[in-house]
Amino acid sequence: MQKLKNKINAMKTDKHLDNEKRRLIRSSLSFLMSIFRFGLIVGISYVILGPILGIVINSFFSDADQYNPVVLLIPQQPTLEKYKLAMTILNYWSVMRNTLIYVISLSLIQIGVCSMVGYGFARFQFPFKKILFACVIIIIIIPAHSIMLPLFTTFRGFGLLKTITPMYIMTMFGVGLRSGLYIYIFNQFFRGLPKEIEEAAFVDGANTMYTYMRVMIPNAMPAIITVTIFSLVWQYNDLFYGNIFQIPNDWSIARKLNTLLGTLGPIYRVTDPSLAQLYVYAGIVLMILPMIIIYIFLQRRFIEGVERSGIVG
Numbered sequence: 677m678q679k680l681k682n683k684i685n686a687m688k689t690d691k692h693l694d695n696e697k698r699r700l701i702r703s704s705l706s707f708l709m710s711i712f713r714f715g716l717i718v719g720i721s722y723v724i725l726g727p728i729l730g731i732v733i734n735s736f737f738s739d740a741d742q743y744n745p746v747v748l749l750i751p752q753q754p755t756l757e758k759y760k761l762a763m764t765i766l767n768y769w770s771v772m773r774n775t776l777i778y779v780i781s782l783s784l785i786q787i788g789v790c791s792m793v794g795y796g797f798a799r800f801q802f803p804f805k806k807i808l809f810a811c812v813i814i815i816i817i818i819p820a821h822s823i824m825l826p827l828f829t830t831f832r833g834f835g836l837l838k839t840i841t842p843m844y845i846m847t848m849f850g851v852g853l854r855s856g857l858y859i860y861i862f863n864q865f866f867r868g869l870p871k872e873i874e875e876a877a878f879v880d881g882a883n884t885m886y887t888y889m890r891v892m893i894p895n896a897m898p899a900i901i902t903v904t905i906f907s908l909v910w911q912y913n914d915l916f917y918g919n920i921f922q923i924p925n926d927w928s929i930a931r932k933l934n935t936l937l938g939t940l941g942p943i944y945r946v947t948d949p950s951l952a953q954l955y956v957y958a959g960i961v962l963m964i965l966p967m968i969i970i971y972i973f974l975q976r977r978f979i980e981g982v983e984r985s986g987i988v989g
Contacts, residue, residue, distance in 0.1 A: 728964075735759065735957040742950055758958035765939050766932050766959060772966070775912065775929040778840055783907040785847045786858055787900055793850055794862025795888055799874070809863075815856030820916060828920050842921045853917060854910055858903045865899035866892065905974055909967055933959050 736754040741747045762768075796802075797809055831842045846852045850859065873895065877887040893900070917923075918931050925932040936959045940946040946955065 731957045731960055734954055735961050737954050739951060742954060758955050759962065761944065762936065762955050762958040762962060765936055765944075765955075766929070766962070767926070768962060771926055771929050771932050774927045776966070778927050779908055779911040782843060782847050782852065782911050783904055785844070786852055786855060786907050787903055789848060789850050790855055790858035790903065791862045791893065791896065791900070792888070794859045794864075795866050795892060797859070797863045798866035799871075812856050812859050815851065816860065824916075824920055831921060836921070838922045838924065840921075840923055840927055843917060843923070853914055854906065858907065861903055862896070862899055865896055869895055901974060905971065908970060912967060929963050933963055 733749060733751070735758055736756070737747070737751045738753040738755040738757070740753055741751040744752065793812075797805065797812075827842075828837075831837055836842050836845075843852065847855065869892070873891055874887050877891045882891070913930055914928070915930050915934075918928050923931060925935060933956075937952055937956055940952045940955055946952050
């Protein structure tokens, strides 16, 4: 009997040791995975944020810091001189005002047009619906460079180059910058909303337009926030269409920034390329600052909109 008890105790001890080994292995694997995730996040963050941090830090370098071989990251004599001259060359406040008016107006038009088209695809049946939606997908897939020449010749024939009119025309007809993607986002979002919402509105006597404006649009705020941020950022940074249509520099801070380097040498006698680059860095910081502010205020709603609009699923 005692031997049996000893065997049972030995088996319990072995089982306890096995459980401890498994627990130790699991905790070790969990610790190694945590280290791996941390290293991966740090590496990705460095790749993304490293160049931006370098630009911001270098924009505060003085001429002495630039020529000092000891200074690598932190300037010894930080200065705002580069920002002052960059703002003067860019005519910053005037150009930024025009740019924001131009970008915000285009974004509002895109939201209105793309949401209406996306709602139509999501809720209504009409002839050639699948073919037309395939055209929307094609707009997303086909590189914009492949239609660059037809766009240029078309609007040149109407005498609309060197103005902002071509962008407004394209946006109003649903083929503006990334409009295909925005239509897809709205389509996916409206398809996810229950049809009972519209049916209740129809029972109360609301027509299609009233239902769309007063019922569907208020419920589509996550998708609207997502499209708003995408549209603002891409329109703000656009150089492709800006160069094709030769949009005036006073209406595009991105195009105006391209003139900064060419102005420094002839007018302000900054001939050293390394010093000239510091002024360009200051101009880049001034350009990206408004978009960072907008993203900070809309970050939470933007993430919610991305999750609910079907982009990731």
